[in-house]
Amino acid sequence: MEIDFKGIKVIGFDADDTLWVNETYFRETEEKFSKLLEDYETRNKIDQELFKMEMKNLELYGYGIKGFMLSMIESALELSNNGISQATLLEILNLGKKMIAHPVELLDGIEEILNKLQGKYRLIVLTKGDLLDQERKLERSGLSKYFHHVEVLSDKKEKNYRDLLEHLNIDVKEFLMIGNSLKSDVLPIVNIGAKAIHVPFHTTWKHEEIAEPEQKTGYMGINSLKKILQYL
Structure with missing residues (x-):
């Protein structure tokens, strides 16, 4: 399902298995x-x-x-x-x-993608996990220069996203989330009225596995992160 991204001003990226291998x-x-x-x-x-x-x-x-x-x-x-x-x-x-x-292994083409998006959108990282570990990985990745803000959340549920967007003064209709997990990066986002792009990773933690809805509403799926440049 193709989504109209014309009104998007802020893009949030998941970190693990979206920016780098985890x-x-x-x-x-x-x-x-x-x-x-x-x-x-x-x-x-x-x-x-x-x-x-x-x-x-x-x-x-x-x-x-x-x-x-x-x-x-x-x-x-x-x-x-x-x-x-x-x-x-x-x-x-x-x-x-x-x-x-372990050294940070960036996913294919991620720096090229961020470089092209940086001037057009406000880019942020929204991830969950251990604060120190995620900060360490971002520093090692060399990607921090592309992002206006980095947030390590305790969880990625609707309330977490809603509270954060409000805190950062981001209009939900102007926000797009990109990530590999339907459960954490996509469905909670579309449920609060924002848009999302799902980019599956080749392996998924059992806790993050969830059946894809029969009808995609508010998000689209692509099989390669590089394809987002066709839409943004």
């Missing part, structure tokens, strides 16, 4: 975590229990690598009936630290 590293770390615990349970069971632990801890730790690290440690203790060795716990901790220290 979910891929979580999947790789989960595989390494499963190998460390293969003496205690099957791969499938380990994956299931880790996800359950993440969901249980989400309200306590929020989104991001640090909460994921703590959930891995707690899952390891439960799956091993507290029999996991200190050495293995240290390995799990180091898995998380490696994720935090």
Whole structure:
């Protein structure tokens, strides 16, 4: 579905898996975590229990690598009936630290896109996760020069977006959100009257999976971020 973007003045970009690679590293770390615990349970069971632990801890730790690290440690203790060795716990901790220290891998063409949009629109980053980690990734990415504002939200629900747009004095009808998650970046935005572009990433965290509406209203989907230049 094509959308009329003529009235757009401000564009919000999601960060993880929209500006740079993120979910891929979580999947790789989960595989390494499963190998460390293969003496205690099957791969499938380990994956299931880790996800359950993440969901249980989400309200306590929020989104991001640090909460994921703590959930891995707690899952390891439960799956091993507290029999996991200190050495293995240290390995799990180091898995998380490696994720935090991982170089930022920009998605294809993102800097070219931002460079072309910068003079035409006010660009902002709206992401969720750990504040320190997201600030660190933005600095490493070299993209901060393109954005007027960066906001790390505790969650991406309708109220979060509505409150932020009001705080930044952005008219909802002049706002466009671009992101990879229907659940977090698209549907809440169109529900408050703004527009969105959905650019799926090749892998999605189970918590972010949601069925696409039969009728797209207020947003359009594209398979490559570079295609947004055809519309903006």
